[in-house]
Amino acid sequence: MTGHDVKHPSAPETEERDMSSHQALADQTSQVPPERADRLARALAAWLRGGGTQRADGAYCGWQAPDGRLSYPYPEITGYILTFFAHETLDASERQRADAAASWLADRIDSGDYSCRPDHGDGGVFLFDIGMITHGLLSYGRRTGDQRLLSSGRAAARFLLDHLPTRGHPHPLATGRRPEGTEPTWSNSGSAHLLKLVQALISADGAGVTGAAQAAERLVDTVLADPCPPSAAPVTTCPDSDLISLHAACYAAEGLWIWDTARRRPQARERAVRITEWVWQQQLTGGGFTTYAHRTGGPASDRMQSDVLAQAIRLAKLLDLRPDGLGSAVSTLANSLHTYDDKAAVLYRPQAAEPHRNSWSSMFAGQALRLCGGEAGLAWHELV
Structure with a gap:
């Protein structure tokens, strides 16, 4: 998604990261069994099919804002x-x-x-x-x-x-x-x-x-x-900036995965894996992902963004990766949903005072949770 939240974080948002905390995520197990992941994926699809953010x-x-108003x-x-x-x-x-x-x-x-x-x-x-x-x-x-x-x-x-x-x-x-x-x-x-x-x-x-x-x-x-530097982000998302948009980096990895899946290009898959592994190195201690990370210095904020979280999980599953913290990430995503009746929507920034129900994050999350629920995979043309 290109038009929303594109500004770089300001200096007060930027924090030093406790890099040792990432390893602690490896010891956390998923609290979301496949049946629950599949049920949540179906609930997300029901909200989207039902016109969750559709105008007349x-x-x-x-x-959709908490009071029901649409963007x-x-x-x-x-x-x-x-x-x-x-x-x-x-x-x-x-x-x-x-x-x-x-x-x-x-x-x-x-x-x-x-x-x-x-x-x-x-x-x-x-x-x-x-x-x-x-x-x-x-x-x-x-x-x-x-x-x-x-x-x-x-x-x-x-x-x-x-x-x-x-x-x-x-x-x-x-x-x-x-x-x-x-x-x-x-x-x-x-x-x-x-x-x-x-x-x-x-x-x-x-x-x-x-x-x-x-x-x-x-x-x-x-x-x-x-070039793909060994000790820095394997992709540049904004020229002359130290900051890497994790959302954009995931888009890059998705495109490379699509190309390999549709045209059998192993080099594209290899670069998609490199990007995805680097994104997972930016995981926050709570299991989520923020908007930006420094090229070599970890996350630039501790504020979680749910679309990146869903993209990271989906990519890990599509590329057959098992990153440290995957279980924690899936749990965090499941806990970032607004659920009612048999429907669910992703809250874009769950920690916000009035978090909105987000359509593109819900589409990404629905596919991620389907894969966590045992879905065999996605065809390249199915990816949203």
Whole structure:
């Protein structure tokens, strides 16, 4: 997710980490048996299918406040939810919600509106978001056989291809530069997270979009050509910054996992493992993960962020890793849910005074908990 919480932590948030505490996590066992993990995954899926953050016009929003108010309509998240819907068993009302979300997104693409944050009104276009929109439209279009959605997905893919370079690292914004006067961040200046675009590009290749497969290969080859330092973060998420966005680093590892899974590229998997193992070295003593870590010095804050937690667990399971603290992490995730009836939603920052119920974290967590519940794995095109 690119538009929310992109600022670096300020100096007062930055703390020294007790590195010995990480090893203590190795002695903690999971308090979440597979049956409970599977039950929680089903509850998360039920909240999402039930329109947990959906507006009347079909758009999905990023989150729901404790009082029920929704955040702004979010094209990227609506793309994610379409990928989710494409692999769910839907009843009639859920199918209507999915169709409404798809129509809202296709209407935007068909009208030439690629802006990614309607609430900002600045028309900014993040290429990452276009990728998630592309894959969502193509995935749900294939599921339903809806030719309009497939056409819209191909149009979004061609827009993406028009803004990816033929060599070197891509810029995250379609303009090729961050807005004047803004601080450089992973989402407006970095490129590591754009590795996840390979998913949309492989989908587009399957939908007949010329040049998509080659663009995906260039993205991966460019990153694999970068040096991978043995004693520091194996990925840079924002140029000239000591801080690494763990959220963006996980996106990079996800993209590399997708490429290896879809195209059998062992070097991509090896780099995904390196990144994921480094992310797990940043685990907090309570079992969660924060927003940023120093390139060589551990976490930059002790404030947990649930989307990173879910991503780290999901990657560990997909890559067959058994990091110290996995059990503690799964327990922390299970305890970071707002549950009611047979539904559940992830609280983005559970320690906040009024934590919101977050849609993308809930999608990530649902897949992570399914894997912890014994799910055999995920296909590359299922990953949200």
